[in-house]
Amino acid sequence: MKHFDCPVIGRRPSQEFVCSGSSIGILLxxxxxxxxxxxxxxxxxxxxxxxxxxxxxxxxxxxLERHTGTDTxxxxxxxxxxxxxxxx
Amino acid sequence: xxxxxxxxxxxxxxxxxxxxxxxxxxxxxFFNTPDALRDTYDVVIIGGGGHGLACAYHLAAEHGIRRIxxxxxxYLGGGNTGRNTTIVRxxxxxxxxxxxxxxxxELFQQLATTLDLNxxxxxxxxxxxxxxxxxxxxxxxxxxxxxxxxVDSELVSADEVKKACPQIDISCGGNHPILGALFHAPGAxxxxxxxxxxxxxxxxxxxxEIFQNTEVTGIxxxxxxxxxxxxxxxxxxxxxVVSAVAGSTPTxxxxxxxxxxxxxxPLQACVTEPMKAWLDTIIVSGTLHVYVSxxxxxxxxxxxxxxxxxxxxxxxxxxxxxxxxxxxLDLFPFLAGVKIVRQWAGMADMTPDxxxxxxxxxxxxxxLDAGWGTWGFKATPVCGxxxxxxxxxxxxxxxxxxxxxxxxxxxxxxxEKGAAAVGH
Numbered sequence: 001m002k003h004f005d006c007p008v009i010g011r012r013p014s015q016e017f018v019c020s021g022s023s024i025g026i027l028l029x030x031x032x033x034x035x036x037x038x039x040x041x042x043x044x045x046x047x048x049x050x051x052x053x054x055x056x057x058x059x060x061x062x063x064l065e066r067h068t069g070t071d072t073x074x075x076x077x078x079x080x081x082x083x084x085x086x087x088x
Numbered sequence: 089x090x091x092x093x094x095x096x097x098x099x100x101x102x103x104x105x106x107x108x109x110x111x112x113x114x115x116x117x118f119f120n121t122p123d124a125l126r127d128t129y130d131v132v133i134i135g136g137g138g139h140g141l142a143c144a145y146h147l148a149a150e151h152g153i154r155r156i157x158x159x160x161x162x163y164l165g166g167g168n169t170g171r172n173t174t175i176v177r178x179x180x181x182x183x184x185x186x187x188x189x190x191x192x193x194e195l196f197q198q199l200a201t202t203l204d205l206n207x208x209x210x211x212x213x214x215x216x217x218x219x220x221x222x223x224x225x226x227x228x229x230x231x232x233x234x235x236x237x238x239v240d241s242e243l244v245s246a247d248e249v250k251k252a253c254p255q256i257d258i259s260c261g262g263n264h265p266i267l268g269a270l271f272h273a274p275g276a277x278x279x280x281x282x283x284x285x286x287x288x289x290x291x292x293x294x295x296x297e298i299f300q301n302t303e304v305t306g307i308x309x310x311x312x313x314x315x316x317x318x319x320x321x322x323x324x325x326x327x328x329v330v331s332a333v334a335g336s337t338p339t340x341x342x343x344x345x346x347x348x349x350x351x352x353x354p355l356q357a358c359v360t361e362p363m364k365a366w367l368d369t370i371i372v373s374g375t376l377h378v379y380v381s382x383x384x385x386x387x388x389x390x391x392x393x394x395x396x397x398x399x400x401x402x403x404x405x406x407x408x409x410x411x412x413x414x415x416x417l418d419l420f421p422f423l424a425g426v427k428i429v430r431q432w433a434g435m436a437d438m439t440p441d442x443x444x445x446x447x448x449x450x451x452x453x454x455x456l457d458a459g460w461g462t463w464g465f466k467a468t469p470v471c472g473x474x475x476x477x478x479x480x481x482x483x484x485x486x487x488x489x490x491x492x493x494x495x496x497x498x499x500x501x502x503x504e505k506g507a508a509a510v511g512h
Contacts, residue, residue: 002407015407019397040349040440040496044338046400068352068398 002071008078009058020052023063048074118285119164119292125299128325129157131479132317133332134304134340136160137169138280138465139457140332141287141298142472143479148294150473151480156296157326158288159319161303161336165284168334171402171434172465173357173379173391174280175370177214179234179241179272181226182502184490185443186237188470191487193274195469203286207278208384212370214275215249219264219375227270234272244271252369260418264375275370277381277389283468307343313452314344328479332457332471334464335400335435344451348458349496350437353394354401355462356408358431360423362386376415388426390416394436394462404431436461443502446475446491447484455479456493463504 002014022042027035046069053062061079066072131147133140136158147153160166176196178189200207218224227243234241246258246266259265288298299321307329308316317324331340337350367382377392392412395405409431417424438461439445445459457475460467474485484492490502 041347069400
């Protein structure tokens with residue numbers, strides 16, 4: 001069973017979380033071409049990605065840095081503490 | 089069972105008698121294993137799965153292109169071709185999808201004859217269960233689109249589901265009762281390994297060269313066109329490259345400097361121990377995230393939706409098997425004592441609209457057969473046919489015109505999620 005080690009809520013099973021995809025910053029609709037690039041033409045090779053994860057029982061949002069090749073979590077941050085450019 | 093199956097068995101018996109009377113019992117190898125790569129090929133196909141091999145077969149059989157190399161990193165059919173749950177159907181949602189998969193079912197129904205190999209193609213009937221009014225609405229829509237294009241597809245009542253599958257608990261443990269289903273009579277299962285091996289044998293007979301344990305390490309381009317492929321066994325000069333690599337699509341695209349809307353997520357499946365034949369049909373529930381059929385050996389083959397997050401790995405997990413078992417027991421409580429004997433995963437190349445990404449690309453001579461997510465095996469024959477046409481004529485086949493990568497620039501999505509998400 002996979003667990004996440006969270007600095008705020010401790011060690012929790014992964015099923016309590018929902019992945020909401022990569023953090024791609026704030027998209028400005030005035031720049032449609034840049035928005036399309038960010039939405040559809042990202043780098044999908046195996047690498048460390050910054051992702052939004054939601055913890056259902058505590059209703060908290062987290063930003064995880066996770067390697068998509070090994071499933072190793074590099075860092076976990078509570079979403080309220082991060083830069084406003086990371087929007088869900 | 090199809091007529092193919094019966095008639096082929098008669099042929100098989102004659103072959104057995106001949107075989108028994110023959111002193112020399114060595115059967116020919118299924119496909120050739122050339123010692124070395126040639127310096128140049130007309131077409132290089134990356135990926136020795138069903139799609140790549142079907143493309144090689146159609147190029148050789150219908151377009152007269154014989155100098156073809158199929159390059160496979162591991163072993164033949166060892167990727168998603170051998171990891172899916174073998175379901176064939178065409179009851180999709182968009183007109184483009186319905187026409188495409190309908191052609192695939194037609195080709196599948198003839199495939200045992202085409203490949204001269206018993207593929208155990210077994211027409212079972214395919215029920216997609218509805219547990220809510222909203223799902224019934226989508227199914228009515230699907231049935232209308234399907235019927236318009238001549239696909240045998242209809243909405244049926246819960247009673248009809250119970251009649252076709254008496255073992256099912258229509259109330260689903262009282263949690264999410266079955267209200268009806270979309271029934272697709274041509275829905276079938278087929279031996280997936282045999283499909284890959286059958287294509288490999290026919291392609292090989294036509295002169296196609298298949299290289300296993302050979303990894304593509306780079307693709308050379310010049311002036312926006314493909315000129316060569318570098319492999320772990322040497323360089324190949326070629327003007328045409330087909331990528332049919334499912335989970336390795338982002339890696340191969342990076343070699344030609346292309347980005348794609350494909351994300352890689354694991355899709356898991358498992359089988360139970362064999363039991364007496366009791367499940368004639370294919371049962372799918374999008375709400376419960378399960379699909380199940382029973383093989384000729386008596387095992388139940390079961391699968392679910394993709395894993396919740398991106399991952400380039402074929403690891404399997406306890407989370408998957410426990411959640412699948414939980415949902416299966418809502419449908420079939422009597423399976424509580426049945427053991428699961430194997431589980432595995434494939435790397436699905438998912439697109440945002442659940443439709444594939446196929447055909448010509450911005451790089452001249454580089455053809456893409458990707459974005460097959462969780463719906464690729466059933467498209468194997470039609471992908472072979474349409475990709476071969478596209479490569480031979482350097483023009484997209486009419487059936488794949490809407491599947492090009494440029495649709496994401498135009499935001500012209502093909503919303504196929506309602507028919508492809510769980511209903512494999």
